[in-house]
Amino acid sequence: MIRTWMTANALLALLVGGCGAQGISQELADARRVMETARASDAAELEPDMLHVAQRTLDRAEAAEDGSPVEADLAYVADRQARLAMANANTERAMQQMERAQTEYREELERVALDRGRTVEEQGEILEAFRERLLAVRAELDERGEDLDQRTEELREREEELASRVNELMAERAARAAAEERAEAAMRELQRYAPVRQEADRTIVTLTGEVLFESGRAELRGTAARRLDAVVAVAESRPGTIRIEGHTDSRGSSLANHRLSLARARAVRDYLVNRGIAAQRIDVIGRGEDMPLTTNDTPEGRANNRRVEISFENAPQPLQQQPVRRQLQQQQRRR
Amino acid sequence: MPRAALTDAEANIRSAEVVGANDDPQASYHLELARDQLTRAEEMIARGRMQDAERLLMRASADAELAVALARVDDAREAAQMTEDRIRDLREQHL
Numbered sequence: 001m002i003r004t005w006m007t008a009n010a011l012l013a014l015l016v017g018g019c020g021a022q023g024i025s026q027e028l029a030d031a032r033r034v035m036e037t038a039r040a041s042d043a044a045e046l047e048p049d050m051l052h053v054a055q056r057t058l059d060r061a062e063a064a065e066d067g068s069p070v071e072a073d074l075a076y077v078a079d080r081q082a083r084l085a086m087a088n089a090n091t092e093r094a095m096q097q098m099e100r101a102q103t104e105y106r107e108e109l110e111r112v113a114l115d116r117g118r119t120v121e122e123q124g125e126i127l128e129a130f131r132e133r134l135l136a137v138r139a140e141l142d143e144r145g146e147d148l149d150q151r152t153e154e155l156r157e158r159e160e161e162l163a164s165r166v167n168e169l170m171a172e173r174a175a176r177a178a179a180e181e182r183a184e185a186a187m188r189e190l191q192r193y194a195p196v197r198q199e200a201d202r203t204i205v206t207l208t209g210e211v212l213f214e215s216g217r218a219e220l221r222g223t224a225a226r227r228l229d230a231v232v233a234v235a236e237s238r239p240g241t242i243r244i245e246g247h248t249d250s251r252g253s254s255l256a257n258h259r260l261s262l263a264r265a266r267a268v269r270d271y272l273v274n275r276g277i278a279a280q281r282i283d284v285i286g287r288g289e290d291m292p293l294t295t296n297d298t299p300e301g302r303a304n305n306r307r308v309e310i311s312f313e314n315a316p317q318p319l320q321q322q323p324v325r326r327q328l329q330q331q332q333r334r335r
Numbered sequence: 336m337p338r339a340a341l342t343d344a345e346a347n348i349r350s351a352e353v354v355g356a357n358d359d360p361q362a363s364y365h366l367e368l369a370r371d372q373l374t375r376a377e378e379m380i381a382r383g384r385m386q387d388a389e390r391l392l393m394r395a396s397a398d399a400e401l402a403v404a405l406a407r408v409d410d411a412r413e414a415a416q417m418t419e420d421r422i423r424d425l426r427e428q429h430l
Contacts, residue, residue, distance in 0.1 A: 073390050076394055076397065077393060080394075083401050084401050084404050087404035087405050087408050088404055090408045090412075091411045094408060094411030094412040097412075097415040098411065098415035101415055101419045104422055105422050105425070108426065112429045
């Protein structure tokens with residue numbers, strides 16, 4: 001608690017004495033300077049009353065005898081009063097500044113709160129937009145997933161088809177291999193009974209006439225069955241056309257020989273057909289004596305000429321697999 | 336016996352001490368002046384020089400009052416600065 005200080009009048013009443021004429025006291029000189037500073041400061045605006053009191057005290061100091069203790073004391077007090085006025089003005093100025101700062105702080109708090117509200121709202125909008133986008137992406141992925149599933153199913157079906165086809169091909173290959181083996185086996189068996197020669201596009205089996213027929217007749221002997229069964233096996237084992245050519249020797253008339261050779265070829269054909277070989281695969285030709293193998297001047301030669309030739313069409317090889325010489329022969333035959 | 340002046344000077348010095356005049360350079364300077372003048376006044380009283388004592392007591396009160404005012408300026412400026420610092424901190428946190 002501050003005690004109020006005594007007024008300048010009260011001070012003057014207490015102070016007694018005087019001094020001789022001297023220069024002004026240091027206190028007065030200081031007080032004048034401080035008062036000038038105070039008048040130029042905020043104290044003039046904010047503490048005018050206190051500044052007025054300090055001025056009055058200074059006036060009394062000025063009125064006192066120069067250099068006297070009264071002057072010095074009054075000036076000292078005036079000095080302190082002026083400084084007090086400035087200090088209070090500074091305090092007031094600081095208080096005003098603090099009040100402004102508090103107001104600004106409250107406004108800043110409100111602005112921050114408002115911004116945070118807006119930020120939360122903006123973030124909410126951003127989140128909502130992101131959520132919608134996420135839903136759209138998810139829907140797109142679901143659709144793609146369905147497409148993918150469909151494609152996967154299609155691929156799976158395709159794979160099954162391919163696997164099935166591969167199995168079929170393998171089965172076909174196996175069957176073909178088995179058929180080739182059977183064909184080779186059948187041919188080997190037939191080769192036991194008759195010579196076999198290979199030509200470019202046909203395999204020719206030659207059966208002796210005496211083995212198949214009685215002399216001059218076209219009815220098959222009983223002994224012919226085993227041989228003709230071997231022919232049937234070969235015919236069953238290989239596709240393609242079958243040509244049966246009957247040949248005779250040169251004895252007798254040409255016309256009779258042609259008729260006999262043709263009848264014998266037909267007899268062999270009928271045997272094959274009866275054993276299940278398709279008739280449309282078989283061509284029959286009677287050559288008569290026109291294509292002898294050897295001379296007809298000897299019994300052996302005539303025996304050899306009396307024959308039935310059964311030729312089987314060879315299965316065409318892929319061009320690239322055929323020997324170059326065979327490819328050229330085929331090309332020459334076509335011309 | 337300048338009893339009232341002595342009481343006033345002592346009270347003003349205590350007030351200056353309470354508001355923390357010792358913590359402010361300018362305030363502590365004037366508080367020290369006040370204490371010194373009080374001591375010298377007590378000596379004058381002991382020597383029977385009452386008028387000198389009253390003059391010293393007057394100066395002591397003036398210095399003590401100024402010490403209080405100067406201490407309050409420091410407090411007010413510090414309070415204003417603290418508020419401005421809070422504003423700056425708030426803006427920096429919100430950036």
